[in-house]
Amino acid sequence: MKMPALLRRIALCVMLAWLSACSTTPPLPAREHDYGLPRWLHVVRQHPGQADQDSMLAVQREQGATRWSWFDPLGVPLARQLLDQGNWRSDGLAPPNSEARELFAALLFAWTPHDALDAAYGAGSWREEPMRDGWRRTLIRANAPYFAIRAIHAGPAGVLVIEDSHGTHWRVAPLDTRP
Numbered sequence: 730m731k732m733p734a735l736l737r738r739i740a741l742c743v744m745l746a747w748l749s750a751c752s753t754t755p756p757l758p759a760r761e762h763d764y765g766l767p768r769w770l771h772v773v774r775q776h777p778g779q780a781d782q783d784s785m786l787a788v789q790r791e792q793g794a795t796r797w798s799w800f801d802p803l804g805v806p807l808a809r810q811l812l813d814q815g816n817w818r819s820d821g822l823a824p825p826n827s828e829a830r831e832l833f834a835a836l837l838f839a840w841t842p843h844d845a846l847d848a849a850y851g852a853g854s855w856r857e858e859p860m861r862d863g864w865r866r867t868l869i870r871a872n873a874p875y876f877a878i879r880a881i882h883a884g885p886a887g888v889l890v891i892e893d894s895h896g897t898h899w900r901v902a903p904l905d906t907r908p
Contacts, residue, residue: 755834756870757815758849764840766790769904772799772832776897785904788836796820797833812837831876832899835891838868839878 767789774782784807787798794813798820801807808829809820817830841849843857850868857866863880879890891899 755831756838756850756854756868756875757812757834758837758841758845759815759851760849761795761812761837762841762845762849764788764795764837766795769906771902771904773900774897775900776895786832786901788833797829799826799829799832828897831893832891835868835876835878835893835899836889836901838876839866839880839889839891 767787770786770788772784772786774784783802785800785802787796787800789796791811794811797808797810797812798806799808806821806823808826809823810826810829810833811818811820812833819825838850838855846855846857854870855866855868857864860879863882865877865879867877868875874894876891876893878892881888881890887903889899889901891901893899
């Protein structure tokens with residue numbers, strides 16, 4: 730039984746789209762470090778033409794894995810992921826969220842100590858520049874910036890501004906967890 734040409738083209742397009750989705754998996758470090766966990770963060774997503782979105786992110790170690798729990802202001806899960814031995818897997822009933830994995834991968838890159846970047850991401854795959862109020866770190870993938878991160882030292886400690894390759898900006902700041 731022969732497959733009509735149109736059906737073959739559709740099948741080929743679906744397969745190519747699936748393969749391209751696999752190739753856009755956010756880069757992860759070759760090995761994890763002590764990232765000063767647990768961390769509770771206030772995240773503000775800014776995308777051109779859209780209203781800013783506030784959220785909260787909790788990151789903690791749990792049984793050898795890193796649990797990422799991301800919530801909207803009402804406490805509704807936006808994403809729940811486990812990073813276990815270099816692989817992401819869903820945690821709970823929250824649906825897969827590729828944007829969340831991009832953000833989480835960018836935070837891992839930002840939190841990796843400067844001296845460990847070559848071993849974690851490969852020599853020549855990143856660059857870091859000092860700035861007047863902190864530093865700017867860029868991860869390079871396929872000879873283009875994948876995401877850029879600015880650490881801002883003026884003001885509250887630990888504030889990061891992340892820009893991904895889609896033009897989305899994330900402002901990430903530690904939450905005050907003191908009673």
